[in-house]
Amino acid sequence: MSGPLIVLVGPMGVGKSTVGELLAERLGSSYRDTDADVVAAAGKAIPEIFFDEGEERFRALERQAVRDAIAGHTGVLALGGGAVLDGETRALLAGRPVVYLSMDVDEAVRRVGLNTARPLLAVNPRRQWRELMDARRPLYEEVATVTVATDARTPEEVAQAVLDAMELPERTVEAVPSGRENTRMTEQGTTRIQIAGTAGTDPYEVLVGRQLLGELPNLIGDRAKRVAVLHPEALAETGEAVRADLAAQGYEAIAIQLPNAEEAKTVEVAAYCWKALGQTGFTRTDVIVGVGGGATTDVAGFVAASWLRGVPWIAVPTTVLAMVDAAVGGKTGINTAEGKNLVGAFHPPTGVLCDLAALDSLPVHDYVSGMAEIIKAGFIADPVILDLVEADPQGARTPAGPHTAELIERSIRVKAEVVGSDLKESGLREILNYGHTLAHAIEKNERYKWRHGAAVSVGMVFAAELGRLAGRLDDATADRHRAVLESVGLPLTYRGDQWPKLLENMKVDKKSRGDLLRFIVLDGIGKPTVLEGPDPAVLLAAYGEVSA
Numbered sequence: 001m002s003g004p005l006i007v008l009v010g011p012m013g014v015g016k017s018t019v020g021e022l023l024a025e026r027l028g029s030s031y032r033d034t035d036a037d038v039v040a041a042a043g044k045a046i047p048e049i050f051f052d053e054g055e056e057r058f059r060a061l062e063r064q065a066v067r068d069a070i071a072g073h074t075g076v077l078a079l080g081g082g083a084v085l086d087g088e089t090r091a092l093l094a095g096r097p098v099v100y101l102s103m104d105v106d107e108a109v110r111r112v113g114l115n116t117a118r119p120l121l122a123v124n125p126r127r128q129w130r131e132l133m134d135a136r137r138p139l140y141e142e143v144a145t146v147t148v149a150t151d152a153r154t155p156e157e158v159a160q161a162v163l164d165a166m167e168l169p170e171r172t173v174e175a176v177p178s179g180r181e182n183t184r185m186t187e188q189g190t191t192r193i194q195i196a197g198t199a200g201t202d203p204y205e206v207l208v209g210r211q212l213l214g215e216l217p218n219l220i221g222d223r224a225k226r227v228a229v230l231h232p233e234a235l236a237e238t239g240e241a242v243r244a245d246l247a248a249q250g251y252e253a254i255a256i257q258l259p260n261a262e263e264a265k266t267v268e269v270a271a272y273c274w275k276a277l278g279q280t281g282f283t284r285t286d287v288i289v290g291v292g293g294g295a296t297t298d299v300a301g302f303v304a305a306s307w308l309r310g311v312p313w314i315a316v317p318t319t320v321l322a323m324v325d326a327a328v329g330g331k332t333g334i335n336t337a338e339g340k341n342l343v344g345a346f347h348p349p350t351g352v353l354c355d356l357a358a359l360d361s362l363p364v365h366d367y368v369s370g371m372a373e374i375i376k377a378g379f380i381a382d383p384v385i386l387d388l389v390e391a392d393p394q395g396a397r398t399p400a401g402p403h404t405a406e407l408i409e410r411s412i413r414v415k416a417e418v419v420g421s422d423l424k425e426s427g428l429r430e431i432l433n434y435g436h437t438l439a440h441a442i443e444k445n446e447r448y449k450w451r452h453g454a455a456v457s458v459g460m461v462f463a464a465e466l467g468r469l470a471g472r473l474d475d476a477t478a479d480r481h482r483a484v485l486e487s488v489g490l491p492l493t494y495r496g497d498q499w500p501k502l503l504e505n506m507k508v509d510k511k512s513r514g515d516l517l518r519f520i521v522l523d524g525i526g527k528p529t530v531l532e533g534p535d536p537a538v539l540l541a542a543y544g545e546v547s548a
């Protein structure tokens with residue numbers, strides 16, 4: 001019987017996609033995910049399908065996706081966590097090599113966090129996890145030919161256990177040839193993270209690996225005649241190399257050099273770019289490539305969003321911060337005299353290439369700045385990130401650290417889940433702003449000479465204190481903020497005499513509504529929530545805790 005080599009079932013967060021991709025790699029086959037098929041068929045993210053059309057409709061789409069994949073896919077197939085709830089879907093799995101990846105409730109809470117981005121776990125997650133597991137375990141066992149426990153195992157160990165249980169031989173896979181002489185790319189070791197299309201935008205992928213620039217022409221495509229490579233002064237050589245490479249591929253390629261860091265995020269710099277595009281005759285099928293840190297990708301995306309009311313763009317982030325945050329999710333923008341990121345647009349890229357080799361030249365303070373956003377992802381959604389940083393804080397300060405790729409990938413996955421269901425920040429996306437209300441006020445106060453991550457670090461300690469004083473966050477978690485941020489060398493305090501100015505600056509924060517200040521605080525790790533209009537005395541007291 002032809003069909004998938006292996007079908008993976010199990011609860012959300014058990015690691016079906018990570019393990020599935022590893023298995024596909026080891027078996028020399030391809031990986032497919034019915035959730036991605038459903039998203040592609042419906043043209044919207046799964047939480048949106050649930051919200052707009054209900055679970056029944058979602059299950060029908062999923063059933064069809066499983067039917068199609070079983071008929072046409074010969075590699076590794078992963079099903080959504082709830083697929084087995086549907087009797088017809090279970091029947092489709094009869095006689096197939098189905099592996100149930102299991103985990104216990106504590107492991108589920110630890111891995112998924114109490115993550116509000118998961119559509120089924122929005123309220124009282126621990127209890128819901130238990131109920132959900134109890135209800136689904138017999139169904140997983142009904143369809144499975146083998147069960148592989150994932151608790152306390154790495155994805156590699158789980159993949160090996162699956163291969164052993166299924167008695168499937170591993171095959172060595174050659175790197176996929178790029179077909180282009182001056183580019184090299186390797187599929188092995190590259191992680192592809194899907195960002196769902198939402199609000200009428202297309203889905204796209206974030207690739208994390210090495211030697212990824214060979215992917216650029218594929219992403220740019222044949223319709224583009226011209227390409228503009230925007231890069232900061234610090235990456236003049238890289239920018240020129242990318243431009244020359246694209247010119248050698250037949251594109252009319254120009255490089256536009258931007259100032260380093262925050263100095264690039266001005267209307268004057270944007271106008272300079274518009275002028276260059278105009279003089280090059282840039283049309284709607286042409287493509288912008290932003291190569292650099294978050295400041296560069298913010299400007300590149302904004303220029304792409306505003307030129308001809310929107311042209312495609314690709315992000316090639318070269319800092320940790322840009323890889324895990326700025327380049328993903330389509331928030332683009334510039335600063336004005338009144339504040340940070342006050343002008344911009346939601347304009348997702350068509351692809352993001354995170355080449356880890358770029359991090360080798362990053363100064364340590366810029367590397368550490370990016371750790372603030374990684375730690376943010378840990379507090380709002382993925383506690384494993386915090387465990388990894390705490391296990392080796394020195395390693396977390398350098399690209400050579402043992403967990404670099406995992407920390408980056410985990411953080412991107414957090415962002416992917418959020419922006420894949422709420423691109424335009426109508427609700428859930430606000431959680432990514434944890435620590436940013438005060439951070440942006442500090443950055444403006446410092447005329448953008450403070451690094452973004454440093455300001456976010458102080459902002460998160462402030463938000464933790466605010467949560468604690470508002471009676472929402474326990475002492476241990478609030479204290480953990482200080483410990484983990486300090487352990488990697490991030491600051492915890494800011495000038496005590498600046499509160500009136502900071503308060504003024506915070507009024508134009510994008511989460512404010514009228515005169516109401518709104519902050520993201522935590523009810524616990526992985527439990528972000530909104531605190532509206534806190535008492536000014538509580539705000540001041542929280543600031544007292546971060547005042548130097």
Ligand SMILES: NC(=O)c1ccc[n+]([C@@H]2O[C@H](COP(=O)([O-])OP(=O)(O)OC[C@H]3O[C@@H](n4cnc5c(N)ncnc54)[C@H](O)[C@@H]3O)[C@@H](O)[C@H]2O)c1
Pocket residue numbers: 232233234235259260261262265292293294295296298318319320321322325326327328329330331332341358359360361362363366369370373452453
């Ligand atoms: N759009 C979003 O969702 C989002 C998210 C987070 C942060 N941001 C924005 O990102 C910006 C911060 O980004 P950042 O921390 O990447 O800083 P950055 O872009 O200012 O880069 C820091 C410095 O490193 C240089 N640089 C970049 N890559 C390098 C490399 N590989 N080697 C050597 N030098 C390199 C830059 O030229 C710059 O001088 C802020 O403006 C922040 O507001 C945006």
Ligand SMILES: O=C(O)C(=O)C[C@@H](O)[C@H](O)[C@H](O)COP(=O)(O)O
Pocket residue numbers: 325329331340341373425429430432433436510
């Ligand atoms: O992607 C988001 O949404 C974020 O809030 C991510 C933040 O880390 C980032 O700094 C973002 O640029 C802040 O956005 P803003 O809307 O507060 O300017």
